[in-house]
Amino acid sequence: MEEQLKIDFDKVIQNLKSSKKDIEVRQKNLNEFIKNGFPNKRTEDWKFSDFNQIITSNIKGLKFFNNETKPGEFDQSIFVNNFTHNKIIFVNGLISMLDFNCEEKNKIEVIDTHETEDLNSKNPLIFLNNALKFNYIKLTIKENYSLNKPLIIYNITNNKLNSNTISQRIDFILKKNSSLKLINLFDDNSNNNFYNINYQFKIGKDAILKNYKIDSQLNSNIKYFFNNIDLEHNSLAETFIFSTGSKFIKNEINCNLNDQYSSAFINGIINLKNDQHHEIKTNINHLAKNTKSYQLVKSVLNNNSKGVYQGKIFVNSKAQKTDGYQLSKALLLDENTEFDAKPELEIYADDVKCSHGSTSGNLDEDVLFYAMSRGLNYQQSKKLLINGFLLDVVEKITDLEIKDLIKNIMENS
Amino acid sequence: MRKKELEKIKKYKYGFSTDIENIRAPKGLNKEVIKFISNIKKEPQWMLDWRLKAYERLQQLKEPDWQKPKFPKINYQDLYYYSAPKSVKDKPKSLDDLDPKLLETYNKLGIALVEQKRLNNIAVDAVFDSVSVATTFKDKLTEQGIIFCSISEAIQKHPELVKKYLGSVIPLTDHYFATLNSAVFTDGSFVYIPKGIRCPMELSTYFRINASETGQFERTLIIADKGSYVSYLEGCTAPMRDENQLHAANVELIALDDAEIKYSTVQNWYPGDKDGKGGIYNFVTKRGLCKGKNSKISWTQVETGSAITWKYPSCILKGDNSVGEFYSIAITNNYQKADTGTKMIHLGKNTKSKIISKGISAGFADNTYRGLVDISSKADSSTNFTQCDSLLMGNKCGAHTVPYIKNKNSSSNVAHEATTSKISDEQLYYCSQRGLNQEEAVGLIVNGFCKQVLQQLPMEFAVEAQKLVGISLEGSVG
Incomplete structure (x- = not known):
C-alpha cells in the first residue's frame, strides 16, 4: 500500500x-499517515470498528489517485424534485x-x-x-445573510470509479448572524471506493x-466523514445523520462550544x-458557561449488521451551567447483529446537568402483542413499531x- | 506532638505505625527474591515453578497506561517484596503466642482478635504486611468442613484445591499487576465452603500495611461449592507516610452450581495528605467466576482511601441463569484519584447483571467510572442494568463515566443510565432550616445518595461505612 500511496x-x-x-x-501529512497507517482496533477511537481490517478486506488494490482528472457526466434526474435549492455537485470526487x-x-x-493548511x-x-x-472549497456566508434556499451537496460516483480514494475538504465559514441549511446527498453507482470527507464549520x-447528511442507497463503498464544528456566542448547530446505504460508514463529529449560549x-x-x-x-x-448539547441516536439492526455509537461530553471547569444530554437506543432484530456503545462523560465543573442513557435489545414482546391484538399481522406490527422508533429522531428536525x-x-429506502 | 500533627491523626485515625522488628526479603524484584519468598513460606516446588513462570511472563509485559489517573513511574527494583514481623516467622499456633505488639495494633484498629471479646459473629483473618498473623473462629468453622485460613497454609494443607483453582479466574498471563502478584504474592485468605453449607458467620480479612518501602501483594481465593453460601468482608488500613506504597492484590472467586458469594470491601488505605503527598496505590485485580448454573456473585465496595484506586471487580457469568452484581461507592477528596468500575461478561444463557455505582468527587480529586458490559452471542435472554451517578463538590474536581457496552445477542437487553450533578442549594437550605449545620447536611445528603449501595453491606460494616463516608468528605464544604 505504501508504495502505491507514494506513486499516487x-x-x-x-x-x-x-x-x-x-x-x-x-x-508532512503524508509522512504522518505512513507513520500511523490506517487506524485499527488498538486505537481507542476505533475500538469497535477496526478500520484497517475493514478497508483491507473490502477493497483490493486501493488507489489514491483518480486518473480521470475531469469530472464525468451525470444524470440530472437525481436532483431533488419540487424543492428549489442551491447545488454543489461532485462527480467522482471532482x-x-x-x-x-x-x-x-x-x-x-x-x-x-487546493492550498493546504495544517x-x-x-x-x-x-x-x-x-x-x-484534490478539491478544497472555502465557502463563506457574509454577515447578516441567511440563504433563501437550502444548499444540497451531491456526491455522485459512476461505474468508472473503482477501488479509489476520494478525499474532499470543504470549509464553511458562517459570519455573524448568518444562516445555512445544508444537505448532503449521495448517489453511488460505483463500488469499493473509499470516501474520506472532511468538513470544517466555523x-x-x-x-x-x-x-x-443522507446516505440511503445500498452500495459497497466505505465512507469516513469528519466534521469539526466551532461555535461562537449564541450560535447553533443542528446535525442530522441518516446512515443506511454504504457498507461501512463512520460519522465523526467534533464540536467545540467556545462561547456562552x-x-x-x-x-x-x-x-x-x-x-x-x-x-x-x-x-x-x-x-x-451556559452552553447546551443534545444527542439522540437510534439504531435498527437487521441480519449480520453492526452498529456503533461512541459519544463523549466533555465539560471544562469554566463551563458552569452546562446542559448536556445523550441518548442512544438500539434494536437488535436478528441473531448475529451487534451493537456497541461507549457513551462517555468527562466533567470538571460542578454546576452542570449532564446525563446519558443507552439501551439495546429486541422489540418488546408485549408491545408487539398489543399491536397484533388490534388486528395487524406480525410483519405490519413490527414495521409500525420500528417506524415509530425511528420517527422519534426525524421529528427532532x-x-x-x-x-x-x-x-x-x-419511506423509499 | 504538635497541634498540626494531632489534627492530621484525627483525620485518618489509622495512620499510626507499629514499631516492630521485621524480616525482609532483599530489596528488588528478581528470581532470588521469589525463591526467598517461596522458601520462607515453605512452599512446595510446584508453587515456586508457578511463581517463576509468572515472573518470566512479567518480563514481556508492559505496565498498562490507559487509565485516567497518571502516576510517576514505579521503580519495581526499589521495593521490598516481603516483610513480616520477626515474631511470626512460624505462624503462632494460638493467640497466646502472638506478639502482644501485634495484638495491640489490631485492638487499636478496632479489630478484636480475642474471640471472647467479640460481640458479633465474624471470623477474622488478620494480614500484617506480608503474612497472616492470626485467624479466629477456626475450630467452629472446621466443624462444618469450612476451610478458612491463610493462603500459605492452604498451599501446604490443601494443595489439590489450590492447584485446581488458583489462577483459574485470573490467569498468570492476565496483565502486568496481576502477573506481578502471581510472581510475588505473599499472603491472603483462602476460603472453601463445602457442598450445601451456608457459612454460619461472616468471614473477613483485615489487611494492614505497616513497614515502609514495602509493597503488599495479597492473594485471596474463595471457592463456594455446589449450593453453598458465604459472605466475605475485607478491610484495609495503612500508616501515614510521605511515600507512595503499592498494593497489588489478586482476588479470585469461584461459585459452582447454585452457590452464592457476597464479597464486601471497605477500603480505607491511607489516602495521602491534603496536598496529595503520600498514600497507597491500590491496583487490585478482582474477578469472580460464576462457573455453575444458578450461581451468584455480588461485589460491594466502599472506596474511600488510597491515593489512587484502580480496580474493576468483575463477574464472568459462565453458568446458565447466573447473576452478577456490583455495588460501589467511590469517594475521592483532596488529590485522590479513582478509576474504578466493573466488567460483566455474559457467556451463559439467561444471565443477569446489575451495576450500581456512586461516585463522589471533592477538592481536587478525579473520579472515573469505567465499566464493561459484554453480552456474547450465546448469552440468550440476558439482561443488564447499569446506573452510574456522580456527585461533584466544587469546580476543581472531576467526575467521569466511561462505559463500554457490547451487545451481540438480539434476545438480550442492556440498559445504561448515568447522571452527574451537585448537591442543590435547595437541599442544603432545607436541611439547614431543620437545624443541621452545613457539614451535617452534606453528610446526610451524601448518605442518602449512597444508600442503595450501603444497604448491601452487612450491618456491622454498614454502620462503619456510613461514618467513613462522612469523615472522608470532611473539610470539602464551605
Whole structure:
C-alpha cells in the first residue's frame, strides 16, 4: 500500500501544480499517515470498528489517485424534485457544478483552492485527507445573510470509479448572524471506493447551521466523514445523520462550544442490514458557561449488521451551567447483529446537568402483542413499531420542509 | 506532638505505625527474591515453578497506561517484596503466642482478635504486611468442613484445591499487576465452603500495611461449592507516610452450581495528605467466576482511601441463569484519584447483571467510572442494568463515566443510565432550616445518595461505612 500511496501522491502533486509550501505541508501529512497507517482496533477511537481490517478486506488494490482528472457526466434526474435549492455537485470526487442561483451573488463567496493548511489533529485519516485532497472549497456566508434556499451537496460516483480514494475538504465559514441549511446527498453507482470527507464549520456569533447528511442507497463503498464544528456566542448547530446505504460508514463529529449560549444538537439514525457496519462518534466540548448539547441516536439492526455509537461530553471547569444530554437506543432484530456503545462523560465543573442513557435489545414482546391484538399481522406490527422508533429522531428536525423531504427518502429506502 | 500533627491523626485515625522488628526479603524484584519468598513460606516446588513462570511472563509485559489517573513511574527494583514481623516467622499456633505488639495494633484498629471479646459473629483473618498473623473462629468453622485460613497454609494443607483453582479466574498471563502478584504474592485468605453449607458467620480479612518501602501483594481465593453460601468482608488500613506504597492484590472467586458469594470491601488505605503527598496505590485485580448454573456473585465496595484506586471487580457469568452484581461507592477528596468500575461478561444463557455505582468527587480529586458490559452471542435472554451517578463538590474536581457496552445477542437487553450533578442549594437550605449545620447536611445528603449501595453491606460494616463516608468528605464544604 505504501508504495502505491507514494506513486499516487506524486501524481496528485503534479496534477495540482502545487506551490512549494503546499507540497511541503502535504508531504508532512503524508509522512504522518505512513507513520500511523490506517487506524485499527488498538486505537481507542476505533475500538469497535477496526478500520484497517475493514478497508483491507473490502477493497483490493486501493488507489489514491483518480486518473480521470475531469469530472464525468451525470444524470440530472437525481436532483431533488419540487424543492428549489442551491447545488454543489461532485462527480467522482471532482467538482462539476456550482449553482447558487437562489441567492444574492455578493453575499456568498466560494473559493476553490487546493492550498493546504495544517490541521491540529492526530487522526491518521485526516492526515491522509490533507495529503491527498484534490478539491478544497472555502465557502463563506457574509454577515447578516441567511440563504433563501437550502444548499444540497451531491456526491455522485459512476461505474468508472473503482477501488479509489476520494478525499474532499470543504470549509464553511458562517459570519455573524448568518444562516445555512445544508444537505448532503449521495448517489453511488460505483463500488469499493473509499470516501474520506472532511468538513470544517466555523460558526460566528448568532449564526445558525443546519446540517443534514443522507446516505440511503445500498452500495459497497466505505465512507469516513469528519466534521469539526466551532461555535461562537449564541450560535447553533443542528446535525442530522441518516446512515443506511454504504457498507461501512463512520460519522465523526467534533464540536467545540467556545462561547456562552451556544448550542449543538446531533441526531442520528442507523438502519442496517446485510453485513453493514456503521458508526457515529461524537465529541462535544463544552468550553464556556451556559452552553447546551443534545444527542439522540437510534439504531435498527437487521441480519449480520453492526452498529456503533461512541459519544463523549466533555465539560471544562469554566463551563458552569452546562446542559448536556445523550441518548442512544438500539434494536437488535436478528441473531448475529451487534451493537456497541461507549457513551462517555468527562466533567470538571460542578454546576452542570449532564446525563446519558443507552439501551439495546429486541422489540418488546408485549408491545408487539398489543399491536397484533388490534388486528395487524406480525410483519405490519413490527414495521409500525420500528417506524415509530425511528420517527422519534426525524421529528427532532427543526426545518419542516427538510423534515418532509427526509421522511420521503426514508419511506423509499 | 504538635497541634498540626494531632489534627492530621484525627483525620485518618489509622495512620499510626507499629514499631516492630521485621524480616525482609532483599530489596528488588528478581528470581532470588521469589525463591526467598517461596522458601520462607515453605512452599512446595510446584508453587515456586508457578511463581517463576509468572515472573518470566512479567518480563514481556508492559505496565498498562490507559487509565485516567497518571502516576510517576514505579521503580519495581526499589521495593521490598516481603516483610513480616520477626515474631511470626512460624505462624503462632494460638493467640497466646502472638506478639502482644501485634495484638495491640489490631485492638487499636478496632479489630478484636480475642474471640471472647467479640460481640458479633465474624471470623477474622488478620494480614500484617506480608503474612497472616492470626485467624479466629477456626475450630467452629472446621466443624462444618469450612476451610478458612491463610493462603500459605492452604498451599501446604490443601494443595489439590489450590492447584485446581488458583489462577483459574485470573490467569498468570492476565496483565502486568496481576502477573506481578502471581510472581510475588505473599499472603491472603483462602476460603472453601463445602457442598450445601451456608457459612454460619461472616468471614473477613483485615489487611494492614505497616513497614515502609514495602509493597503488599495479597492473594485471596474463595471457592463456594455446589449450593453453598458465604459472605466475605475485607478491610484495609495503612500508616501515614510521605511515600507512595503499592498494593497489588489478586482476588479470585469461584461459585459452582447454585452457590452464592457476597464479597464486601471497605477500603480505607491511607489516602495521602491534603496536598496529595503520600498514600497507597491500590491496583487490585478482582474477578469472580460464576462457573455453575444458578450461581451468584455480588461485589460491594466502599472506596474511600488510597491515593489512587484502580480496580474493576468483575463477574464472568459462565453458568446458565447466573447473576452478577456490583455495588460501589467511590469517594475521592483532596488529590485522590479513582478509576474504578466493573466488567460483566455474559457467556451463559439467561444471565443477569446489575451495576450500581456512586461516585463522589471533592477538592481536587478525579473520579472515573469505567465499566464493561459484554453480552456474547450465546448469552440468550440476558439482561443488564447499569446506573452510574456522580456527585461533584466544587469546580476543581472531576467526575467521569466511561462505559463500554457490547451487545451481540438480539434476545438480550442492556440498559445504561448515568447522571452527574451537585448537591442543590435547595437541599442544603432545607436541611439547614431543620437545624443541621452545613457539614451535617452534606453528610446526610451524601448518605442518602449512597444508600442503595450501603444497604448491601452487612450491618456491622454498614454502620462503619456510613461514618467513613462522612469523615472522608470532611473539610470539602464551605
